[in-house]
Amino acid sequence: LPDVFGDSEAFDQWFNNQDADQDTVVQQLHRVLRPFLLRRVKSDVEKSLLPKKEINLYVGMSEMQIKWYRNIIEKDIDAVNGAGGKKESKTRLLNIVMQLRKCCNHPYLFDGAEPGPPYTTDEHLVYNAAKMTMLDKLLKKMQAQGSRVLIFSQMSRVLDILEDYSVMRGYQYCRIDGSTAHEDRIAAIDEYNKPESEKFLFLLTTRAGGLGINLTSADIVVLFDSDWNPQADLQAMDRAHRIGQTKQVVVFRFVTEKAIEEKVLERAAQKLRLDQLVIQQGRTQQQAKQAASKDELLGMIQHGAENIFNDSKEGGAFSKDGELTETDFDDILRQGEEKTKQMNAKYEKLGLDDLQKFSTESASAYEWNGESFINRKKDIGINWINPAKRERKEQSYSMDKYYRNALMTGGPRPDPKPKVPRAPKQQAMHDYQFFDSRLGFLQDKETAWFRKENNLKAPLADGEEDTLEQRTADQELEQQAIDEAEPLTEKEQAEKEKLTNEGFGEWNKRDFQQFVNGSAKYGRNNYDTIALEVDSKDANEIKKYAKVFWKKYQQIQNWEKHIAAIEEGEQRQRRVVQQRDMLRRKMRMYRVPLQQLKLNYTVSTTNKKVYTEEEDRFLLVMLDKYGLDSEGLYEKIRDEIRESPLFRFDWFFLSRTPQELSRRCATLITTVTREFEGGPPAKENKRGAEDAEEEEEEEEKPAAKKGRSSTGTAKNKTVNGVKGTPNGTSRAASEDTTASGGAAKSRARGRKSGGK
Structure with a gap:
């Protein structure tokens, strides 16, 4: 309306006066809007519509809920006590709030809380959550008086539990949540609203099922939990309380007493009162829309937490036997009506200024009794809420006991059958x-x-x-x-x-296999070293078992395999000892083996040779130094090659892997063994040695092509060097000699041409 409101600065100045009373500003705004805005409510339009009746039902918590509520707080006790510092993440507090609200609804929303497997639909769905116990009594009473019920919850997983409960009790129901398709929504609403419908319950999520739905055939609304935004709850109530409703609508809101839900309800009531005072969005309305601050969240979490730790046996609405009696149920209804009236009267008296300065009973987590403790926090420490006393539980590793406890569903146990006497304990015979x-x-x-x-x-x-x-x-x-x-x-x-x-009843399969492996590795009579392989036996036990084993081994299934493994290992040990002695004898023949040792190469070895004699001498010296049966032998030799200054520029030798060094060492040990045994070796040994040399040649071919000439001349020079030079030469020295010889020849040719 530019012709009416022509000056925006004057308009802002009128409503942006910081010194003026906020109620005065609202009254001025109402006078300006009255000619342009007509607001009508249902009570003005439909006189026959009875006013709805709201009752907050305050319930306690079951023992399982108290346990999970305490565990959630203990998990983040530093954040709950406000000891996280100024940089403490608000997201962490919001997460704690959500977990506590889930616990107030039903502990089965947490993984591992529901007894099972197998998971059963039984009475434990009801008595493990105080709200379910209250709902069970309420629905029985409402069905008896002919009412029909809408149940709203913030969480779709709560609707899953309510579905199981409805099936268990035999209640006919419909359901709508955020995942329900449009066609299914229409079908469910029509099914519920049709005349003589047998559907007793309608399960809805507050946000997905609270708008645009006409369910006037129901007259009871149950808000299983409250929304942060009171308008969402109002929309949910109005699904039944709207034009066309012929009965009085009663709204039951479940609130967990001495827990975080009380603070959520207080904040929702504060927002609702602010909305009643200010109908036009603007600067004043922004304060009503603000999310809860960090201190307010902290105060909500701490509300009732100390009672949880101090009195873990408190059952709230439950009687001593864990059940909700009819007398208790009537008392809760009566007390709920009184508390609802008191809370409504409290907020009706508050004006706009009071509401803007009011958040919760304690605005800051560090203020109490009008005194601020924020500066004294470092002096007095943070000891507001102490964790519950830890109880040591007996731990059992019995599989039977584990499954017996895991399969307990909480229902009544059948009469125990007469116990059969325990069978005599028999020795397992392997x-x-x-x-x-x-x-x-x-x-x-x-x-x-x-x-x-x-x-x-x-x-x-x-x-x-x-x-x-x-x-x-x-x-x-x-x-x-x-x-x-x-x-x-x-x-x-x-x-x-x-x-x-x-017998040897204390020996298991693992001990037996370790005994066989140790005998193959160290020999059948080395009891002390075999005991190192068998974890749970000493040398005396090994000796006692070995004597019986070598007498009765034919009683064992597949004994040939075990005996063959032991004999092959012993033969390998004897061969290693023999090779070690021959290598020692070869070393003793020379004063400085690294420089003087000579090898009698065979013709086949010489023709395929890619290692120099200096490299072979070094390998034999290292084998004698560490021993042929040393652990990680070829890794040690590789490290010695890389550290030796003799091969600093020998790229071929430096680049050999432990596997390649192993094959070359095997060839050299075979050469030394042939030298001392005298005469040609056995036929199969010769074939085996040639096979090893062929494998070695196949792997060394690429390196030989890259680092050496493949011509026949170069190969003959290598053979001549091995046979004619007593000490041999290194590859680098051979290359230097060749280069210097070539330079001398070129200088001689130059002098000859100059003379001419």
Whole structure:
């Protein structure tokens, strides 16, 4: 309206007067808007519409809720106590608030809270949450009086729990949440509103189901939890309280007493009162729209937390036996009406100035009794809420006990069946434990007598259908043995104990395998070193077991495999000892082996040779230094090559891997062994050595092509150097000699041409 409001500065000055009373500013705004704005409410339009009745029902918490509420606060006790400092993230506090609100609704919203698996739809859905106990009583009463109920919740997962509850109680229901398709929404509303509909409940989420829906066929509204924005709750109530409603609408709002939900409700009531005072959005309205500050969130979280820690047995609305009686239910209804009236009267008296200065009962987490403790925080410390006293629980690792506790669903337990006496404990007999076969006979006899004495039938063994006839025959034979069973005599009992002690019952499969591996690695008689391989046995136990093992090893299944592994390992040990002695003898033949040692290369080795004699001498010296059976031998040799100044510029030798060094060392050890054994080696050994040399040549070919001439001349020079030079030359020295020789020849040719 530019012709009416022509001067914006005058308009702003009129309503932006900081010195004026806020109520006066609102009254001026109302006078300006009255000619242009017509506001009508339902009570003015529809006189027959009865006013709705709101009742806040204050409930406590179940024992499970108290446990989870306390755990959530203890997890972030520093943030709850305000000890996080000024930089404490507000997001962290918002997350704590959300977890506490989930706990107030139902503890099954947390993973691991619901007993199971298997997960059952049972009474534990009701008695583990105080709101569900209250809802259960309320719905029974409402159904008896012929009412129909709308249930609103902020969380769709709460609707999942309510669905299970409705199925358990046999209530017909419809559901709408944010994921419901448009067609399904229309179908559910029509189904609920049609005449003579059997649908008793309508489950909705506050935000998704609170707008644009006509559900006047219901007269009871249950707000399972409150929204931060009171307008969302008002819209939810008005789904039933609208034109067309013929009954009085009663709204029950569930509030968890002495918990964070009380503070959420107070803040919502404050916003609602501000909205009643100011209908036009503007500067004043912005303060009503502000989100909760960090201190306000802290105050909400701390509300009731100390009671949770100090009195963990408090059950709120529950009686001592954990159930909500009819008397308790009527008392809660009466007290809820009184508290609702008191809260409404409290906020009706507050003006705009009071509401803008009022947030919660304690505006700051550091103010109490009118005194600010923010500056004394460092002196007195932060000790507002102490965690609950820790209780040490007995830890059991029994699988039977674990599954027995995991499968408890909380329902009534059936009468215990008469207990069958415990069967006699029998020794498990494995072949590697070397028990006498007589022990198995005595144990079978004792078990058969136990079954006969307790009237237990022989079980049918599991198996395929085509073996049923054979398994049935075996069952009949076993049953015949049970029918003819007799108890063990005292002599047989003593014999059984003696045979049990003679075996190796304390040896398991892992111990046996480690024994076999240790025997193959160190030899069958090295008990002390074998004991290093077997974790749980000492040398005396190894010796005792080894004596029986080598007498009775044929009793073990697949004993040939184990014996072959041990003998192969011992043969390998003997070969290593022999090679080590020959290498030591070779080293003793020279005063300085690194410079003087000579190798008698075979023709095949010489033709395929890519290592220099100096490199081979170094490898043999290192093998003698560390030993052929040393751990990580070839990694050590590789490190020695890289640290030695002899090969600083020998890129070929420096780039060899431990695997390549291993193959070259095997070839050199074979060469030394042939030298001392005398004569040609055995046929299979010669073939094996040639195969190793061929593998070595295949891997070294790329390096030889890159670093050496592949011509026949270069190969003959190498052979001549090996055979004619006593000490050999390094590759770098050979290259220097060749270069200097070439330069001399060119100078001679130059002098000759000059003379001419």
